[in-house]
Amino acid sequence: MQFFGGSEISPSPPAPTASGNNAHMMYVFNRNGVCLLYREWNRPLHTLNAQQDHKLMFGLLFSLKSLTAKMDPTNAERGNLGVPQLPGQGCSFHSFRTNTYKLSFMESPSGIKIILVTHPRTGDLRESLKYIYNLYVDYVAKNPLYTPGTPIRCELFNTNLDQYVRSIA
Amino acid sequence: MAAIYSLYIINKSGGLIFYKDYGSAGRMDTNDSLRVASLWHSMHAISQQLSPVAGCSGIELLEADTFDLHCFQSLTGTKFFVVCEPGTQQMEALLKVIYELYTDYVLKNPFYEIEMPIRCELFDFNLSQTVQKDCVALLGR
Numbered sequence: 001m002q003f004f005g006g007s008e009i010s011p012s013p014p015a016p017t018a019s020g021n022n023a024h025m026m027y028v029f030n031r032n033g034v035c036l037l038y039r040e041w042n043r044p045l046h047t048l049n050a051q052q053d054h055k056l057m058f059g060l061l062f063s064l065k066s067l068t069a070k071m072d073p074t075n076a077e078r079g080n081l082g083v084p085q086l087p088g089q090g091c092s093f094h095s096f097r098t099n100t101y102k103l104s105f106m107e108s109p110s111g112i113k114i115i116l117v118t119h120p121r122t123g124d125l126r127e128s129l130k131y132i133y134n135l136y137v138d139y140v141a142k143n144p145l146y147t148p149g150t151p152i153r154c155e156l157f158n159t160n161l162d163q164y165v166r167s168i169a
Numbered sequence: 170m171a172a173i174y175s176l177y178i179i180n181k182s183g184g185l186i187f188y189k190d191y192g193s194a195g196r197m198d199t200n201d202s203l204r205v206a207s208l209w210h211s212m213h214a215i216s217q218q219l220s221p222v223a224g225c226s227g228i229e230l231l232e233a234d235t236f237d238l239h240c241f242q243s244l245t246g247t248k249f250f251v252v253c254e255p256g257t258q259q260m261e262a263l264l265k266v267i268y269e270l271y272t273d274y275v276l277k278n279p280f281y282e283i284e285m286p287i288r289c290e291l292f293d294f295n296l297s298q299t300v301q302k303d304c305v306a307l308l309g310r
Contacts, residue, residue, distance in 0.1 A: 024221035043221040053219070060215045067208050068233040073174035073252060075235070076195030081204050093233040098216055100225040117221055 022119035023165045024101060028136065030149055031087065031111025033058045037152040039161065061105060061113060068093045087111045094126055108133055116165075128168050135160050173263075173300055174236060174252040177202070178271065180284045181246030183210030187287040191300065193252070209250065213240065229261075243268055263299070270295050 028037040035054040048056065069090030070081045078090075085092075087107050095104045102122050106114045106129035114129050114136070139157035140146055146154065175197075178187035185206035190196050197205065213227040231238040237257060240250040241264035249264050249271070274292035275281050281289060 045221055045223050047218055056215060057219055060212060060219065063208060064212055064231070067205060067212065068231070068236075070197075070201065070205055071236065071238070071252060072233070073193030073236050078195065081201060081208070091234050091236075093231055096216070096228050096231040098220065098225050098228050100220050100222045103216075 022122060023168070024117040024119075026117070026132075026161075026165065027054065027057055027113075027115040028152065029054075029058055029061075029113040029115070031113075032149070033062075034149060035151070036112075036149075039158070039165075041162075041165065057115065058113075061115065064096070065090075065092055095124075104129055106130065106133065112136065125168070128164075131164065132161065135164065172254050172257050174254070176249070176251050176267070176296075176300070177206055177209075178287065179206045179210055179248045179250075182284070183207040184284070186285065189296070209240075210248065213242070213248065239264060241265065241268065247271075266299055267296065270299065 023041050024043050025038070025040045027035060030036055033055075035058070038050065038054065046053075065085060066082050069085055069092070070078055072078055072091035075091065087109055092107065093105060095102060097103075097120050100120060102118050102120045104116045104118070104122075104125040106126065108114075112133070114132055116125060116129060116132070118125065135157060139154050139160060140152050141148075143154055146152070173191050174193040175188070175190045177185060180186050183206065185203050188197075188202045188206070216228045217225045227242060228240055230240070232255065235255070236252050237255050237260070238250055238252050239260035240248060241261065242248045249267055251260055251264060251267075253260055270292060271287075274295060275287050275289050276283075278289050278291075281287070
């Protein structure tokens with residue numbers, strides 16, 4: 001971390017909500033829907049092959065975002081359903097929960113989408129996702145050997161990410 | 170103050186059979202509410218496919234920036250979902266009560282055709298009472 005910016009850029013890691021490793025998997029997409037990173041820690045069930053799975057996940061997030069933008073009950077000017085939204089435009093969402101998992105979602109202003117899937121009874125992970133985004137900025141975006149839009153292959157990023165995810169959730 | 174913004178009921182094939190608005194800004198027109206309902210039906214199904222663990226039964230709570238969406242699916246596949254203010258409590262209980270009203274006043278109505286839009290006066294009446302009571306309880310806290 002001290003090579004790239006140091007502690008004044010990255011906030012200190014948010015306090016872990018509980019001990020143990022409850023995270024199932026994580027996805028990072030860019031604004032074009034390319035899956036930049038897929039990490040898996042604990043996933044007993046695979047229903048689809050990897051590529052189909054990533055496509056379905058991106059489609060789900062895209063459609064849920066247009067759904068929330070259309071449903072927003074506090075805004076009378078909502079436009080039409082299905083019109084593409086720019087990052088930060090319209091009402092978005094930050095998580096959803098089913099009986100078996102909780103999905104937390106964050107979109108950066110440049111359209112990077114970070115998705116973390118954890119145990120359904122995990123608390124609010126918005127701060128944690130921001131911290132993961134900071135890791136991405138420090139270890140991926142600032143890496144001179146990384147070409148934007150290609151899958152992430154940065155060992156330092158992966159080790160730091162694994163370490164951090166193990167401490168949360 | 171409206172704690173609950175709107176209520177939707179969709180049948181097992183994703184068709185909207187009931188929609189009621191309780192004061193959201195800019196009421197949705199009929200076409201949009203139908204689209205939103207069927208979109209939710211498919212998102213609910215996709216979320217089951219993406220589960221990392223077996224036995225997933227779809228989204229129960231969606232937390233958006235300006236609202237929460239609570240969804241309850243009955244055993245027959247009818248989905249009830251309510252859009253409310255972020256952080257509103259006891260919505261699961263409210264959905265169960267609404268389901269009970271649905272079985273009592275809609276399914277037991279001899280003139281109601283199953284899977285078709287709900288037009289039952291008694292259901293409307295009891296529903297508005299329940300939602301109002303709920304709002305009062307929330308205000309009293």
